[in-house]
Amino acid sequence: MPRVKVARKSTFIDMxxxxxxxxxxxxxxxxxxxxxxxDPIKAEVPVSSKEKAVPEExxxxxxxxxxxQVFYSVTGSDIRQEALxxxxxxxxxxxxxxxxxxxxxxxxxxxxxxxxxxxxxxxEDQRKTFxxxxxxxxxxNNSELSNWILTSRQADKALHDKALDIAIKGDKKEQxxxxxxxxTVLGQQKLFKFSxxxxxxxxxKK
Amino acid sequence: xxxxxxxxxxxxxxxxxxxxxxxxxxxLTAMVDLAFLLITFFMLTTTLAKKKEMDLAMxxxxxxxxxxxxxxxxxxxILLGSHNKVEWYMGETGKSAPTVDNFGKDGIxxxxxxxxKNVEATHAAPDNFMIVLIKPSDKSxxxxxVAALDEMNIxxxxxxxxxxxxxxxxxxxxxxxxx
Numbered sequence: 001m002p003r004v005k006v007a008r009k010s011t012f013i014d015m016x017x018x019x020x021x022x023x024x025x026x027x028x029x030x031x032x033x034x035x036x037x038x039d040p041i042k043a044e045v046p047v048s049s050k051e052k053a054v055p056e057e058x059x060x061x062x063x064x065x066x067x068x069q070v071f072y073s074v075t076g077s078d079i080r081q082e083a084l085x086x087x088x089x090x091x092x093x094x095x096x097x098x099x100x101x102x103x104x105x106x107x108x109x110x111x112x113x114x115x116x117x118x119x120x121x122x123x124e125d126q127r128k129t130f131x132x133x134x135x136x137x138x139x140x141n142n143s144e145l146s147n148w149i150l151t152s153r154q155a156d157k158a159l160h161d162k163a164l165d166i167a168i169k170g171d172k173k174e175q176x177x178x179x180x181x182x183x184t185v186l187g188q189q190k191l192f193k194f195s196x197x198x199x200x201x202x203x204x205k206k
Numbered sequence: 207x208x209x210x211x212x213x214x215x216x217x218x219x220x221x222x223x224x225x226x227x228x229x230x231x232x233x234l235t236a237m238v239d240l241a242f243l244l245i246t247f248f249m250l251t252t253t254l255a256k257k258k259e260m261d262l263a264m265x266x267x268x269x270x271x272x273x274x275x276x277x278x279x280x281x282x283x284i285l286l287g288s289h290n291k292v293e294w295y296m297g298e299t300g301k302s303a304p305t306v307d308n309f310g311k312d313g314i315x316x317x318x319x320x321x322x323k324n325v326e327a328t329h330a331a332p333d334n335f336m337i338v339l340i341k342p343s344d345k346s347x348x349x350x351x352v353a354a355l356d357e358m359n360i361x362x363x364x365x366x367x368x369x370x371x372x373x374x375x376x377x378x379x380x381x382x383x384x385x
Contacts, residue, residue: 015238016234018234018240019234019237022245023241026245029245029249030244032251032252046348046353047356047360048352048353049260049360050258050260052258052259052260052261053258053259054236054259055259064348101275120327148325159297167259169303170348172348172352174348175344175345175346175347175348176343176351177344179251179348187264187266187267188264192262192265193262193263193264195260195263196260196352197257197259198259199256199257202288
């Protein structure tokens with residue numbers, strides 16, 4: 001029987017097309033990726049069947065969780081800077097331009113005004129290990145939380161001529177009195193429309 | 207055959223310097239490897255499930271406006287107690303015994319749908335939708351509140367509000383061990 005000679009084929013494959021696709025996808029993912037903001041507390045939000053997406057701009061978020069702590073974040077570094085200036089005037093804390101610039105990069109924070117200056121001057125790693133006490137809150141309209149919301153709204157109005165949206169991001173195990181307190185704080189500023197951040201659960205079939 | 211040729215120009219023969227024709231094919235394996243590694247990384251780090259929001263409108267209680275009288279039989283009150291349980295009753299406080307229920311398809315949702323139909327059947331046409339009052343007690347959680355509001359959305363209740371709980375209703379919850 002004659003030996004069947006298998007022709008030796010080259011193992012080289014043309015990868016140009018594969019490479020093209022790979023880089024196309026890579027570019028897409030890089031461009032759509034948004035750095036995830038690490039929350040200082042784990043707020044596990046409840047589920048609902050609402051399908052409206054949270055806006056990405058013009059939004060102030062009050063994160064409630066942990067030991068009834070409130071953390072504040074507002075979109076837009078210009079609003080943050082402006083709000084910090086107004087808050088500094090109100091509480092007689094002077095912030096240098098350098099500090100204001102640093103603060104503009106802090107996405108979410110939960111420290112009282114008295115600690116804010118030292119918090120801003122920490123570096124990234126120190127901030128991560130620092131336990132934030134939460135923003136002082138009570139039901140009067142002169143608490144720090146209330147003032148942060150007010151100054152941010154004023155800054156948004158002055159800079160963009162828009163009305164700032166407010167969202168509450170609460171941990172699902174949070175007790176109702178704390179949520180009620182936040183709603184009262186908002187109510188005192190005549191904010192009666194706001195949103196609750198939830199995770200999507202499929203709506204049941206009817 | 208497909209690697210980048212780095213061997214220079216070849217032998218000098220005669221006087222003419224002839225550069226060797228290098229292959230234009232480059233080994234792309236490593237590049238593709240890296241590209242896919244990065245793709246995997248970005249795919250895994252991007253959040254695909256975006257957070258959703260639920261709009262909530264609270265009444266402006268700073269201005270006192272003339273309030274419309276509403277038949278008590280049209281209102282359903284839901285009390286949010288502890289242990290993820292609710293109590294509900296129709297009509298006025300204390301007149302009818304509350305029913306203890308839980309969240310979910312067979313609990314409060316069923317009651318909402320049934321009561322809604324009842325109200326619609328027993329009242330005259332323009333004002334025959336049910337009004338739901340949600341009264342969270344201090345022992346209920348945020349999750350309960352959101353779940354209750356979500357039930358309003360699912361069952362299509364047109365008119366609902368979050369109202370402060372009354373002491374007598376707290377007593378009711380206490381009696382049933384939900385406070």
